[in-house]
Amino acid sequence: MQRPNANPQQLPNGFSYQRMTLSAQKSLNLFYHLQQNLPWQQPSTTVYGRTGPIPRLQCFISDNEIEYGYSHSKLIIEPWPVILLAMRERLERHLKQPLNSLLVNYYRDGCDTMGWHSDDEIELGPKPTIVCVSLGAERVLKLKHKATNKVTDLKLHSGSTLIMHGDSQRDYQHAIPKQTTLAHPRISLTFRYILPTPS
Numbered sequence: 001m002q003r004p005n006a007n008p009q010q011l012p013n014g015f016s017y018q019r020m021t022l023s024a025q026k027s028l029n030l031f032y033h034l035q036q037n038l039p040w041q042q043p044s045t046t047v048y049g050r051t052g053p054i055p056r057l058q059c060f061i062s063d064n065e066i067e068y069g070y071s072h073s074k075l076i077i078e079p080w081p082v083i084l085l086a087m088r089e090r091l092e093r094h095l096k097q098p099l100n101s102l103l104v105n106y107y108r109d110g111c112d113t114m115g116w117h118s119d120d121e122i123e124l125g126p127k128p129t130i131v132c133v134s135l136g137a138e139r140v141l142k143l144k145h146k147a148t149n150k151v152t153d154l155k156l157h158s159g160s161t162l163i164m165h166g167d168s169q170r171d172y173q174h175a176i177p178k179q180t181t182l183a184h185p186r187i188s189l190t191f192r193y194i195l196p197t198p199s
C-alpha cells in the first residue's frame with residue numbers, strides 16, 4: 001500500500017514533492033480567503049516583442065526594501081497577510097533558510113497559464129530554493145531539461161508542496177500549460193529568498 005505522503009511521481013534532481021502538506025479542508029479555506037482578500041494584479045509584460053497582460057493574476061508579498069525584476073514586470077509590493085506568516089515560519093524552520101518573499105499566482109480557470117521559464121533572476125542567487133504550495137484545482141507542472149529537452153509532467157494537488165532547490169533552475173525550465181476543459185481555479189504560493197540589493 002502507498003503511504004499517503006509517498007511520491008508516486010519520479011522527479012528529476014532538485015525537485016521534491018509532498019502531496020498532503022495541508023488537509024483538503026484547510027487548503028480550500030485558505031484558497032477562498034486569499035481569492036477574496038488579496039489585492040490581485042494583472043501587469044503587462046513583453047514577450048517576443050508583444051506587450052499584453054499576463055495570462056493569470058498575481059500578488060507579490062515581500063519584506064520591505066526588496067527589488068525584484070520578475071519577468072521584467074514592475075511588481076507592487078504588498079505586506080505579509082497574517083494568515084500566511086505562520087506558513088512562512090514553518091517552511092523557514094523546515095528548510096533552515098529564510099524566505100523573505102512570496103509570489104502568489106491565481107489561475108482563474110484552465111485557460112490561465114504560466115509560460116516556460118526558470119526562476120533564475122540574479123536577485124535569487126545561484127542555487128535558489130523556491131517552495132510552491134498549491135491550493136484549489138489540480139494543475140500539471142511541466143519540467144523541461146534544458147540540455148536534452150526531456151519533459152516530465154508533475155500533477156500538483158491541492159494542499160501539496162513542491163520544493164525546487166539545488167541546480168533545478170539552472171538545469172530546467174517549468175511551465176503551467178493550458179487545460180482548456182478545466183473550469184476550476186487554482187492559487188499557487190511560491191515562497192523565495194531575494195538577496196538584499198547593496199545600497
Ligand SMILES: O=C(O)CCC(=O)C(=O)O
Binds near residue numbers: 114141174
Ligand atoms: O503555479 C505554479 O505552480 C508555478 C508558479 C511558478 O513557476 C512561479 O511562480 O515562478
Ligand SMILES: [Fe+2]
Binds near residue numbers: 117118174
Ligand atoms: Fe517558476
